[in-house]
Amino acid sequence: MPALVRPSVALLALGFATLAPSAHALSKRDQAAVEALDQRMQAAEARYRQGIVKVGNADPSGRSEVDASLEDMEDVMAACVKQKGCSPTTMLTAYKRLLKQNADVAAGDDVPEDSEDEGAGSITADVPEAARAAALLSADGQRFVKMVQYNPAVQAGIRRWLTDMRPALIDTFENYQYLRQSMWPQFERAGLPEALLFGVMAKESNGRVHSTSRAGAAGPMQFMYGTGLRFGLGEDGTGFDTRYDARASAQAAASYFNERLGQLNRSIELSLAAYNGGEGRAQRVYNSSGGRNFWDESVYNQFPAETRDYVPMVIAAAWLFLHPKEYGLSFPKVDARAAALRLSKPSSIYELTICLGSSGSRDGYMRALRNLNPRYEADRYLPTGTVLNATTKMVGLYNRYCIQGQRADLAHTLVMSDASSAIVRTGPVTPVNSSDVVYEAESAGTGSAGAVAVAKAAPKKASKPSSYTVKRGETLTAIAQKFQCDTGDLAKANKLKAPRYAIKPGQKIKLDGCEG
Incomplete structure (x- = not known):
């Protein structure tokens, strides 16, 4: 342990x-x-x-x-x-x-034998199974050290993580630092090693909470919908899928691994094979093999190529998480001390990302804000008083740069900019009627010879639009910004469900409460 x-x-x-x-x-x-x-x-x-x-x-x-x-x-x-x-x-x-x-x-x-601890030997x-398995991937777990040291498949995985997949490994580590306080306690309470959590997340999502696969797996731990339901994940009544919630997804993954460990002779490798290739397949292979190890040819070859690649890659990422210095690997230092960020004025995650800047971070705070607040779309305008999960550093930067000042104004301008307004629409050329022309005397002379023709400006009374037709690529938030109204009010007027507010091209949107 x-x-x-x-x-x-x-x-x-x-x-x-x-x-x-x-x-x-x-x-x-x-x-x-x-x-x-x-x-x-x-x-x-x-x-x-x-x-x-x-x-x-x-x-x-x-x-x-x-x-x-x-x-x-x-x-x-x-x-x-x-x-x-x-x-x-x-x-x-x-x-x-x-x-x-x-x-x-x-x-x-x-x-x-001369130890004073009489009870430790027992x-x-x-x-339990989970605690035994934890020793495999603990920092001092000699069995895991030997497995990584002598297993060419795991060594090949380490090589890949350190070469072409190094950026993904670094991204995973940085993302995980912000999520660690939510995810690690779920594995710790289950008696499972942190390295296992990190390894699975590195291979599954790179620590991107909103990651979704073509097969339908979702969230940082990539649960399929049906499996997620078995372990307490799914829609929570507000339209939000808790597979995207870091804490809930880690808790479900811990429960899943404990269940597999208990049925697969405490084998981390077979449990990982079940996580990727299906628990039914893993159980059948294990039963038919007489309980042989994952690396046994008769077991190994019964799993698809994806699973045969998945298992050593997860273990390799876990090993590098535990022993980075041995491979000259330097993980970034992340100040992830948690703090609540209360909005002093309406804003969106996009706008916050711009005004917060980078402040020494490599990629800014876009991904961190998205991961910590999975319920909010990045372009959704959030009202004053909304409390976001953030860090102490983000809160300090927010108070300095996002409430008022040049950077705050610039961030707002950039987020509110509408690319379509850059297109000049002159329309057809219309002739000028003589009745619309008046003559003004030039200061250089008098009479008609010294007059300049000037067209009357026909005043137009702006009408407030009552509806709008959605164009391709537009979101409800973008439309709300365009017509200066609240996203939530617009969604309510059109009976659109949070948090995605799904709309489609050609759809008519009522502009109730908008200024036009």
Whole structure:
């Protein structure tokens, strides 16, 4: 199982490695304080081990025990730095020993006989299928390391991800950073590895939430409609298909993999084959083979070429997610701290993308905003007060550039621009009637000889249109912008369902509430 360490603890531990205890003689008071910290660390270690055993036995209280013990260790090490005579190095050694023991157990190695942890050795005997499978793809999972190291199919997948498919891998990682807080907890609670989630998403959608295949699979995890329904996905009553929701789709995928792992002898490879090639096929192949491994020729050749390619490619992406430095792979740093962005004026994701700019990001914030807010079409104008899922950086840029000022005005102008208005329509040439001509005297002379003919400007009274015929390529939002009315009001007047507001060329649209 993955090491249960929070980033704050790991960073704190690294800082302790550079510190040394005081060499001066200790007073009785300082000595007592050091001994008290040692006792607290020992108690935290014992509590940690007990929590690990509970986690291995699928006891829901195990996670709380582990988290609480980590907090205790963090407090002890922080106090050790301030306490005269306390050795941060000694504390760190105990901490590392504990984690090493946990990593060995997760990888299936035997615990040394002199270990003080009497219960840890039984963990691997009692963990459920998902927890066993997690060890395959954990950062310390030796079985997975060996599989990737010696399997030419997976190595070929790694080669492809690092060459012609490198941009797709980088895009997936960047997209996933924004979605991680919604998706990873669903796999973590199911006892499944994060690398598996990343690998599947890399091959399926590159982390694009609105991705849809020609076969009808949809969302970041590419669920078919019927399969999605089985695992709680589908239309939610508002017209939105929750297959496009990152959190819901990750939860469904975790449930799907746990179901497959339980039926396919805890095989990650066969479960992936089922995910791509159909669970019925995978089950039949597994049953007829007598439970052989995916890489066995008799099993491997029963799957279509797409599935034979899919399985090693997912595992290869998962491996690179865990070990990028070994291959000279540098993933982008993404500031994905979540924050709510409340619109101070009507806007659309298109307009926000322009006014937010890039600010150090490679591609700007279009994809991030779309992924975080899958219910909204990019060109749909959202009313004042709408709250969007965003990041702290986006909120700061919004307040600086999108509410008012030159960039805000420019973004609005660009989004509201109508390409058709650039075409000059002069119409047929009509003769000028003599009754429409008057003569004005030039300043240089008098009389008719010095007069200039000027055509009367016939004033036209603009009429407010009551309807509009949809042209090819137009959206309801574009029409609403053209006639200066609210998209929602226009949709309501024409009984169009959210969120797509589907219209077609030649359709008559009522312009109720529009200014024209």
